[in-house]
Amino acid sequence: MRAVCVIGLGLIGGSVLRAASAAGRPAWGATASSADADAARADGFAVEATADALRRAAAEDALVVIATPLTAVREVLREVAWHAPEAWLTDVVSVKDPVDAEVRSLLPGARYAGGHPMAGVAASGWSAGSAELFRGAAWAVTVEEDTRLDAWREAAALAIDCGAQVVAASAAEHDSAVARISHLPHVFAAVLAAVGADGGALALSLAAGSFRDGTRVAGSEPELVRAMTEGNRVALLDAVDDALGRLGAARGSLASTGGLKSTVDAGHDARAELESLRAGDPERLDVRWDEPEVLERLREHGAAGGRIVALGAETVTVELP
Amino acid sequence: MRAVCVIGLGLIGGSVLRAASAAGRPAWGATASSADADAARADGFAVEATADALRRAAAEDALVVIATPLTAVREVLREVAWHAPEAWLTDVVSVKDPVDAEVRSLLPGARYAGGHPMAGVAASGWSAGSAELFRGAAWAVTVEEDTRLDAWREAAALAIDCGAQVVAASAAEHDSAVARISHLPHVFAAVLAAVGADGGALALSLAAGSFRDGTRVAGSEPELVRAMTEGNRVALLDAVDDALGRLGAARGSLASTGGLKSTVDAGHDARAELESLRAGDPERLDVRWDEPEVLERLREHGAAGGRIVALGAETVTVELP
Numbered sequence: 001m002r003a004v005c006v007i008g009l010g011l012i013g014g015s016v017l018r019a020a021s022a023a024g025r026p027a028w029g030a031t032a033s034s035a036d037a038d039a040a041r042a043d044g045f046a047v048e049a050t051a052d053a054l055r056r057a058a059a060e061d062a063l064v065v066i067a068t069p070l071t072a073v074r075e076v077l078r079e080v081a082w083h084a085p086e087a088w089l090t091d092v093v094s095v096k097d098p099v100d101a102e103v104r105s106l107l108p109g110a111r112y113a114g115g116h117p118m119a120g121v122a123a124s125g126w127s128a129g130s131a132e133l134f135r136g137a138a139w140a141v142t143v144e145e146d147t148r149l150d151a152w153r154e155a156a157a158l159a160i161d162c163g164a165q166v167v168a169a170s171a172a173e174h175d176s177a178v179a180r181i182s183h184l185p186h187v188f189a190a191v192l193a194a195v196g197a198d199g200g201a202l203a204l205s206l207a208a209g210s211f212r213d214g215t216r217v218a219g220s221e222p223e224l225v226r227a228m229t230e231g232n233r234v235a236l237l238d239a240v241d242d243a244l245g246r247l248g249a250a251r252g253s254l255a256s257t258g259g260l261k262s263t264v265d266a267g268h269d270a271r272a273e274l275e276s277l278r279a280g281d282p283e284r285l286d287v288r289w290d291e292p293e294v295l296e297r298l299r300e301h302g303a304a305g306g307r308i309v310a311l312g313a314e315t316v317t318v319e320l321p
Numbered sequence: 322m323r324a325v326c327v328i329g330l331g332l333i334g335g336s337v338l339r340a341a342s343a344a345g346r347p348a349w350g351a352t353a354s355s356a357d358a359d360a361a362r363a364d365g366f367a368v369e370a371t372a373d374a375l376r377r378a379a380a381e382d383a384l385v386v387i388a389t390p391l392t393a394v395r396e397v398l399r400e401v402a403w404h405a406p407e408a409w410l411t412d413v414v415s416v417k418d419p420v421d422a423e424v425r426s427l428l429p430g431a432r433y434a435g436g437h438p439m440a441g442v443a444a445s446g447w448s449a450g451s452a453e454l455f456r457g458a459a460w461a462v463t464v465e466e467d468t469r470l471d472a473w474r475e476a477a478a479l480a481i482d483c484g485a486q487v488v489a490a491s492a493a494e495h496d497s498a499v500a501r502i503s504h505l506p507h508v509f510a511a512v513l514a515a516v517g518a519d520g521g522a523l524a525l526s527l528a529a530g531s532f533r534d535g536t537r538v539a540g541s542e543p544e545l546v547r548a549m550t551e552g553n554r555v556a557l558l559d560a561v562d563d564a565l566g567r568l569g570a571a572r573g574s575l576a577s578t579g580g581l582k583s584t585v586d587a588g589h590d591a592r593a594e595l596e597s598l599r600a601g602d603p604e605r606l607d608v609r610w611d612e613p614e615v616l617e618r619l620r621e622h623g624a625a626g627g628r629i630v631a632l633g634a635e636t637v638t639v640e641l642p
Contacts, residue, residue: 024407046457079357118529138527163413167526177524181517185531187581188513190588191567195560196502201626201642203498204598206459208439209504210538215595217531218588225585239516240572246512247568251561258554260508264546267511271516274536277525305522321523 001025001161002088002154003062005053007076009036012092012117013067014129017045022131023161026060027252028053032072036126038083050076053116054083058140063154065115066091066099069224070231073099073210077106090115090155094178096142096171113155114142114171116178124221132163137163138307142171143299152295157311165319166308168298179235185245186225187236189218277305282319322482323409323475324347324383326374328397330357333413333438334388335450338366340483343452347381349374353393356448364447371397375404384475384564386436387412387420390545390553394420398427411436411476415499417463417492434476435463435492437499438485445542453484459628460485463492464620473616478632486640487629500556505564507546508557510539516628584621598626603640 004020006013009031017040020027028046030053031037037047046108049080057064064087066076073093080089091114093099096114103112139159141152156166169177193215196203215265217225229236250263287297294316298308302316309315325341327334330352338361341348345640349367351374352358358368369377378385385408387397401408414420417435424433440458460480461474477487490498514536517524538546550557571584572589606627608618615637619629622639631638 020521118527120530137529140527167523169523169527174527175521177527180520181524181528181532184516185513185535186582187568187571188509188535189531189592190570190584191564192506192509192588193503193591193595194438194472194567194584194587195563197594198563199501199560200624201598202488202490202494202624203502204595205623205626205628205642206439206461206490206495206498207502207595208458209441210510211502212595213534213537214506214509215588215592216534218592220589222582222585222589225589226581229581229585230575231578233575237572237576240568240575242516242519243512244565244568244572246515247508247561247565250508250512252567254551254554254558254561258551260547260550261543263508263511263515264543266515267513267536268541268543268546270514271510271536271539273518274472274514274528274533275540277522286573300472302526303521303523305526307526321526 003027003057003060004027004065004158005057005062006065006067007050007053008067008072009033009040009047009126010067011120011128013065014040014126015131015133016065016067016092016158018129018131019134020158020160021045025161028056039126050079051309052082054079054087057087058084061087063088063090063158065158066093068093069227070095070098071227074102074106077102081106085110088151088154090158092117094182095232096140096174098231100142100144100171105312107124111148111151111154113147113152115155115159116140116174117159117162118182124224133160135163137164138167140167140169140174142174143168143295144170147295149289149295153311156308160308162312168295168302168308170299173303175232175235176238179232179239183229183232183236185237186217186220187240188243189215193218277321282321285318285320286315287318289316322349323478324378324381325386325479326350326378326383327386327388328371328374329388329393330354330361330368330447331388332441332445332449334386335361335414335447336452336454337388337479337483339450339452339453342481344365344482346482349377350361360447371400372404375400375408379405380409382391383412384409384479386479387414389414390548391419392548395423395427396545398423401510402427407432409472409475411479413438415503416553417461417495419552421463421465421492431471432469432475434468434473436476436480437495438480438483439503445545455480456484458485459488460585461490461495463486463495464489464616467490468616469640470610470616474632477629489505489616489623489629491620494624496553496556497559500553500560504550504557505560507538507541507550508561509564514539598642603642606639606641607636608639610637
């Protein structure tokens, strides 16, 4: 099994290191955080200096996983370019276009496919992680026109070994989607929490399930929320504009007719769509690795809501909703 | 113990009937829904025609609890005025000013204080209810200048018997607060769900915790969501305007400087305020029922986040944050 070298041992990187180890892969990590390094070592994991970790990756032909915040990716890629320029490479950063651009600039021709596991908890750092964090979760693996099939398989295999289901998507498709279903929810949670708190102690005293649920992710580390939302600025602006349009329409309707029917119905339908997407028996489909344009085919399945649930030697199994 | 007559046996009314019975009170109900009536009878509860239920309330000097949607309140009050004009009266409708106005118009001089338990689940109807629904929840009981102390005590005692903690507030204060922490969250959930679904199957396939949490209440019955949001139109417009202002500011900041610091920090601080409100050891305070302006005093404690946790013969116990 391909060895794994994880750079960054916070919630996500730390969980990748645990899950890869649990899957039987040789695995080691590096982190700029001495707290995370100490905690990982105390849990029995190998933590090295970044340069040493990358040199070992080069020696063992390992898969390097960049698991730092977006703001540190460039610096890590420079070290990868220096110590392990030929290594298999993926990342678990929450935006994909900016990482793709950095890889193209610093490691042209890299054996790279980007990744993003859709899992998280409000807490952060090594101690918040777990080998089970990705179980059943979606894990995007990016497909661009020039993505190498072998590099893509390495990134996808890590996701599957971590218990996740792979969603093939281009970096741009991914960034546009997560702006709507991950970054906008963080902006909404922050705005909702602030408007609630503006109502004073009485409002917070009366707050129950709907407010707690709607503001939960406002409790996340502000630096991490900013790194992911600000890192996806263009796509997030589109999503915020759509939200402003819908919220403005609700306001107009409430002020003029007093009704919220179209807002409430659209939300109810959308939530029902979410619930039904993975309900019922999915259709299973085997795609051969040697098909022409297999990655493009997998990307099309991803765009239709398909998830890859198994990687065989000759085929890849997709579940379609 | 004061008998209880619940008109409306959906999620909230059905849970009140169960909880009041569990507390040892004689309790019966009525409902316009034959499905809820059948289900309640099958669970061993007494369900009568509305007129019969109210005549029995008059005969037994019971507390009548209006637990219908706001749109049905006027009709029920007409029947109360006809069959039990002297009965103790409260309600559990999610907006308070409109109910207060109807009571003043149809039952001037009623022995009434409004109520609103801050508990709920996405499901609705008798079968979704439980005697434990209100355990530890806030339950607003309204205080106006002319609220009778004896009527207020009856409404508050029901809340305490149901396991809730009482928050004293004027109807206007309540409506303004719940616009922010209950009705705006429903509007936000609907808008967020729709913007996410606009991203297509890929977006919904990648959706994880933040989107699930932020859209959960969009799964509630649209008719109930409309009844409560549209019924609180004026206060909700204020809250939506505040939200539009904050969301627009976030948009402007993201577009100009690329930063979301003030949005994210404000949300994080507000969420921390919510978490800290009921954390730690609360201060306990006994207020005597025979104090001058005792209801006004309790309302001031409610505005400061205080919750009433016990009602004695001579004192009322308030927990302050």
